[in-house]
Amino acid sequence: MGSSSAAPWKQLLLGSIQANSHLKHYSYFQLATVSSSSKPSNRTVVFRGFQDDGDKILINTDTRTRKIDDLKHCPFAEICWYFTDSWEQFRISGHVDVIDGTNPDPVKLQQREKSWFACSLKSRMQYTMPTPRISIHKLPSQTSSLDPSVGPIDAFCLLVLDPDQVDYLNLKSNERLVFTSGLSVSGERLWTSEQVNP
């Protein structure tokens, strides 16, 4: 068992991203949450990078999707990120901060704005579309336009996942490593890692 205050899994993950970046779907992973009826939910979302230079994972979503209700009920999620070319899996679990336009923290609102402008105009247009999962027959025909200089619209929501455990599996080498976050005696976050049976 090894220990370190920096997140030792991050370098491993950056290596996998690099090794698979020639594939369009390399940045897609599955995000599991627990619904208000206490059942599991699972959907594909897009990796939007790490927050600043830290370990927290950014995901953009629509405030009108069910995952927001899920996360208000249970603020934890597990990412399952399988890299199809290198045969590596990262299971990343942690607390999720849901940052919509009503967030009272100005620093978080700035982060949300930064994520908005980091999106392509085409991606931003998605948030002007009618409510997801509403019957097509009930939709008014509508055309939307969006001023590129305008900040995030109400439907745009930033999710920030703060990992507390990362389970890494390499199907080529048949190796598995579990990284767990704890607190040092001085109250700092400390990561420990252990090689386990696959």
Next chain:
Amino acid sequence: MGSSSAAPWKQLLLGSIQANSHLKHYSYFQLATVSSSSKPSNRTVVFRGFQDDGDKILINTDTRTRKIDDLKHCPFAEICWYFTDSWEQFRISGHVDVIDGTNPDPVKLQQREKSWFACSLKSRMQYTMPTPRISIHKLPSQTSSLDPSVGPIDAFCLLVLDPDQVDYLNLKSNERLVFTSGLSVSGERLWTSEQVNP
């Protein structure tokens, strides 16, 4: 909205499997469960086909993995199956039947045996390995052998997921269909489908 007693999503899924079958990972999907601490879990598993000629989805697993504890706590799961070549996602949720060697139902034990013999010998060997997620340093060095004619060993477990909702998303055509299972007035299972906003 349309309705039918046969599962209308199955033909769609078989088409996606066919269209992506040239990829090694086409049969991999992510299975979300809820842990005994009520948090979400998510991992990649392998599609092992449909049960008989029906709609139930087969997955093989090891009785010693945490997903078994999860499913004993909450017997529901959601599959997220993303097809990387055709850009299609199936979210399949339903009840999961956990069939290990202690199952009292002889028909289910037969299904488990059938799934065991459908595995390659190499796949079967995985179940003779030491307990998953146990520290490598605590493992005894061991060599295993397995008689190809011998039936399922204790660690082998069959999961049978009985879908009650399927959410289909096509990222190329930007179409989304939600299939929901209900009961007809005569008590038969009835699937309804609805085209919804992506």
